[in-house]
Amino acid sequence: MTEPAGHALTAPDLWTAPLAEGAVDATVTVPGSKSVTNRALVLAALASEPGWVRRPLRSRDTLLMAGALRALGTRIEETVPSNASHGGTGETGEVWRVVPAGLHGPVTVDVGNAGTVMRFLPPVAALADGPVRFDGDPRAYERPLHGVIGGLRALGARIDDEGRGALPMTVHGSGALAGGEVAIDASSSSQFVSALLLSAPRFNQGLELRHTGGRLPSMPHIRMTIEMLRAAGAQVDAPEDGGAPDLWRVTSKALLGRDLVVEPDLSNAQPFLAAALVTGGRVTIPDWPEHTTQPGDALRDLFTRMGGRCVLDERGLTLTGSGRVHGIDADLSEVGELTPGIAAVAALADSESVLRGVAHLRLHETDRLAALRREINGLGGDVTETDDGLRIRPRPLRGGVFHTYDDHRLATAGALLGLVVPDVRVEDIATTGKTLPDFPDLWHGMLGARA
Numbered sequence: 001m002t003e004p005a006g007h008a009l010t011a012p013d014l015w016t017a018p019l020a021e022g023a024v025d026a027t028v029t030v031p032g033s034k035s036v037t038n039r040a041l042v043l044a045a046l047a048s049e050p051g052w053v054r055r056p057l058r059s060r061d062t063l064l065m066a067g068a069l070r071a072l073g074t075r076i077e078e079t080v081p082s083n084a085s086h087g088g089t090g091e092t093g094e095v096w097r098v099v100p101a102g103l104h105g106p107v108t109v110d111v112g113n114a115g116t117v118m119r120f121l122p123p124v125a126a127l128a129d130g131p132v133r134f135d136g137d138p139r140a141y142e143r144p145l146h147g148v149i150g151g152l153r154a155l156g157a158r159i160d161d162e163g164r165g166a167l168p169m170t171v172h173g174s175g176a177l178a179g180g181e182v183a184i185d186a187s188s189s190s191q192f193v194s195a196l197l198l199s200a201p202r203f204n205q206g207l208e209l210r211h212t213g214g215r216l217p218s219m220p221h222i223r224m225t226i227e228m229l230r231a232a233g234a235q236v237d238a239p240e241d242g243g244a245p246d247l248w249r250v251t252s253k254a255l256l257g258r259d260l261v262v263e264p265d266l267s268n269a270q271p272f273l274a275a276a277l278v279t280g281g282r283v284t285i286p287d288w289p290e291h292t293t294q295p296g297d298a299l300r301d302l303f304t305r306m307g308g309r310c311v312l313d314e315r316g317l318t319l320t321g322s323g324r325v326h327g328i329d330a331d332l333s334e335v336g337e338l339t340p341g342i343a344a345v346a347a348l349a350d351s352e353s354v355l356r357g358v359a360h361l362r363l364h365e366t367d368r369l370a371a372l373r374r375e376i377n378g379l380g381g382d383v384t385e386t387d388d389g390l391r392i393r394p395r396p397l398r399g400g401v402f403h404t405y406d407d408h409r410l411a412t413a414g415a416l417l418g419l420v421v422p423d424v425r426v427e428d429i430a431t432t433g434k435t436l437p438d439f440p441d442l443w444h445g446m447l448g449a450r451a
């Protein structure tokens with residue numbers, strides 16, 4: 001079995017996870033969704049008029065996206081108005097005004113380890129005038145990109161990847177892309193599909209995209225792409241509208257500028273809701289949307305099956321723990337990014353769990369299946385890898401170092417275990433900055449609010 005990739009385990013920067021002294025009772029306001037913010041930025045940059053992104057997530061992944069679009073020529077003005085009431089939330093918040101402009105190289109884009117940046121931006125670069133070099137963290141070189149590279153080449157783009165089929169690479173934009181029909185295998189990442197769809201209204205002939213290959217993961221994220229494209233005026237035919245399976249059509253058409261309020265990141269709400277579940281407490285997440293394409297909405301069902309009670313009302317989503325945590329047998333293919341948090345809860349349950357359908361997590365920020373097995377077992381757990389997931393048999397856990405492999409969701413999983421297992425030290429808690437830089441403060445705040 002391979003060991004998870006990540007940075008050195010030798011000089012860890014250790015964060016002692018706070019232990020809950022009793023049942024957690026808190027309201028936690030979670031910052032905006034990474035997936036929505038980065039789609040909103042791309043669509044706004046490709047639009048034919050200015051747009052607004054309200055309550056954007058400010059984190060490593062979204063700042064990399066904004067920085068790359070700026071380098072390509074887009075103007076993004078950040079303001080924190082004193083009275084930006086919007087969207088019925090009544091809250092003030094940060095607003096980014098996005099003013100699209102001609103996209104130009106030569107430019108170098110740092111993708112960090114952001115899947116959304118490394119996959120959503122090459123199609124944008126193909127529309128730019130000049131070469132756009134893509135580089136990123138060492139792990140970004142290992143993450144799959146072949147569907148984007150092969151797809152773009154078939155649609156008329158010139159890409160120099162020195163035969164790697166991965167980063168680093170240069171997209172030689174010529175100011176326009178023919179577009180048309182293409183087939184790709186997106187079974188290793190739904191982001192290949194989202195990437196090509198997002199830029200497709202700007203292709204001369206639009207796009208007819210077919211997925212060929214194994215099961216497509218993270219379908220809610222593809223629905224998010226389609227919903228946001230349509231809200232920007234795009235014409236999209238998708239399988240769920242009665243069309244052929246695994247086939248999407250996007251018409252060539254100008255995109256509108258939008259005024260959009262970013263929903264809270266429901267996947268980042270996971271550790272806080274889980275805190276209520278494992279301590280038999282109560283946590284409310286305000287502004288939980290009634291309708292959403294975010295995969296995190298599945299937590300209502302998953303955590304109910306694991307022993308919590310969820311109520312969605314005008315205050316937001318409230319999860320109340322019963323004091324008991326049950327194991328679960330779940331196919332997480334649609335909601336893969338929830339796996340580390342589910343695995344941590346499962347390690348504290350009263351029965352075995354089997355998590356299925358998530359083989360593609362081996363190619364996420366780190367090999368998440370190997371990392372979870374190794375780190376939970378390092379605290380005394382009993383986790384084994386299966387072909388497509390994890391089998392977790394709860395055992396009494398002990399303290400120790402929880403390594404995080406530059407993976408924000410490993411770090412929050414470690415913090416959750418440390419809530420009920422004394423002396424868990426989480427390596428590099430700052431890695432949560434990929435999507436949730438405020439995590440340590442929010443976590444301590446949640447505990448400080450304990451009734």
Ligand SMILES: O=C(O)C1=C[C@@H](OP(=O)(O)O)[C@@H](O)[C@H](O)C1
Binds near residue numbers: 222
């Ligand atoms: O499109 C998106 O915003 C995302 C899609 C998913 O990627 P994969 O399909 O590669 O798992 C998800 O895991 C990632 O966190 C965000």
Ligand SMILES: C=C(OP(=O)(O)O)C(=O)O
Binds near residue numbers: 364409435
């Ligand atoms: C897989 C994830 O991120 P990325 O957008 O980098 O793929 C994640 O956030 O869990």
